[in-house]
Amino acid sequence: MKKAISYFIEKAADWFFRKRSPALIVLRVGGSILLATLVGSWALTLVYKDAERSLELGYQSSSTAQLFFTIGFFVGIATIVWGAVWEYQRYRDESKRNAKKKTIVIEQRGLVDTSDSPLGEYVKRNCSWLVDTIVNDIRERIIDNVITRPDLALTKVSNLKISIAEKTSQSAASDITIAYGGVFPVPFSFYTGYLLDDESQITVYDWDRDKTDWRRLDGSDDEEKFMVERPSITGKSVVLAISVSYPVDRQAISSVFTNLPIHYLSLPSLDRNNHWSKEKQDRLSGEFFEYCKMLLGQGVEQIHLILASQNSIAFRFGQAYDKRNLPSISVYQYERQKPVRYPWCLKIPHEIGEGAVIAHTEFMYVA
Structure with a gap:
């Protein structure tokens, strides 16, 4: 089971990061936009108290205009979908050509x-x-x-x-x-x-x-x-x-x-x-x-x-x-x-x- 999971992760990483095509570039750009939107929408807080030896981890809403990040979020999702559909069509057409x-x-x-x-x-x-x-x-x-x-x-x-x-x-x-x-x-x-x-x-x-x-x-x-x-x-x-x-x-x-x-x-x-x-x-x-x-x-x-x-x-x-x-x-x-x-x-x-x-x-x- 571990080998199967490891193989899946390896192939997924190889496909996402190493394979080259215009469609995958679009998909990766969409992923980057989505990630930047999610990170920018939240501020991470970390509190450490030495006397009590306690650690607190939390998050709070960013004061940055929420509308900007909302637009970025949907743009990232749309770009990912566009890149995925484009890559599927490219892969399907390439498979047809390779079959001949x-x-x-x-x-x-x-x-x-x-x-x-x-x-x-x-x-x-x-x-x-x-x-x-x-x-x-x-x-x-x-x-x-x-x-x-x-x-x-x-x-x-x-x-x-x-x-x-x-x-x-x-x-x-x-x-x-x-x-x-x-x-x-x-x-x-x-x-x-x-x-x-x-x-x-x-x-x-x-x-x-x-x-x-x-x-x-x-x-x-x-x-x-x-x-x-x-x-x-x-x-x-x-x-x-x-x-x-x-x-x-x-x-x-x-x-x-x-x-x-x-x-x-x-x-x-x-x-x-x-x-x-x-x-x-x-x-x-x-x-x-x-x-x-x-x-x-x-x-x-x-x-x-x-x-x-x-x-x-x-x-x-x-x-x-x-x-x-x-x-x-x-x-x-x-x-x-x-x-x-x-x-x-x-x-x-x-x-x-x-x-x-x-x-x-x-x-x-x-x-």
């Missing part, structure tokens, strides 16, 4: 086990409408942090559009929002963004390794820009190596792509926590797009992308890549312990209608 709304949560599990902290549960804590979850889990294909069957993992990623369509078929587009987060191999994160580039209202999350929990892109923009190193030669096929969180492996790149021009883009500070600003990610993805457009203008037809970045950066770059106008792109996976440190790539063709495929570097002539 739905957030589709896409969580990709691969390099880190996030199953104890599902992204769907994290999103539910911050919204009052329906949340539906799609989980891409490829951990059974990963041994010692090395993905063994990228072709099977690609099948799961490629089916995302179908899964989203199934979950949104009965809803209006304006009622649907998407939340995305994952800890996935870079090629698949990039490809996910590439697939979802035309989906509106995508909120991106990333895994905070320090807190071992999800986090929105809520940091401030440090205004860092890519430093560019251009090769002296050009060609129809080039390597674009981008360093965001870690430096790319230049020696491995030179050994795998022996005859290709290599373009290096890198941030001044390489850090795993340099990506928490949405504004920064939008700006860097814009720089990436413009650089790819510049390569197109130089006659480049194929880009071999090496990307050392956080998951959300890879996803955002995939969103930014223009599948209709930019060259074909292959996104490479880095495996430090492999004899060939870039053992496979995800090839995304330029031609409409062709699907992405996995190509293994050791069996592929890179030129």
Whole structure:
């Protein structure tokens, strides 16, 4: 019983003092007016006699004009009623809107086990409408942090559009929002963004390794820009190596792509926590797009992308890549312990209608 009373008091206090809406502001103003009227209408007297050790507590009518306080009393009551009715109507309308709304949560599990902290549960804590979850889990294909069957993992990623369509078929587009987060191999994160580039209202999350929990892109923009190193030669096929969180492996790149021009883009500070600003990610993805457009203008037809970045950066770059106008792109996976440190790539063709495929570097002539 005590717990129930305590819970009721806690929720009532939370609703009255912490919740924010114009209607509740009106209600609180009315309560303040009513309280001030009641306090001002009475004068409190307190008498203490030390000899007899007696205490007397009483009240008497204030000499202030009673009419003023009477008017204030009824104004306070009317304002409270107005605020309560307004809040009820607002709550009812919001409930009707939320009944139609739905957030589709896409969580990709691969390099880190996030199953104890599902992204769907994290999103539910911050919204009052329906949340539906799609989980891409490829951990059974990963041994010692090395993905063994990228072709099977690609099948799961490629089916995302179908899964989203199934979950949104009965809803209006304006009622649907998407939340995305994952800890996935870079090629698949990039490809996910590439697939979802035309989906509106995508909120991106990333895994905070320090807190071992999800986090929105809520940091401030440090205004860092890519430093560019251009090769002296050009060609129809080039390597674009981008360093965001870690430096790319230049020696491995030179050994795998022996005859290709290599373009290096890198941030001044390489850090795993340099990506928490949405504004920064939008700006860097814009720089990436413009650089790819510049390569197109130089006659480049194929880009071999090496990307050392956080998951959300890879996803955002995939969103930014223009599948209709930019060259074909292959996104490479880095495996430090492999004899060939870039053992496979995800090839995304330029031609409409062709699907992405996995190509293994050791069996592929890179030129």
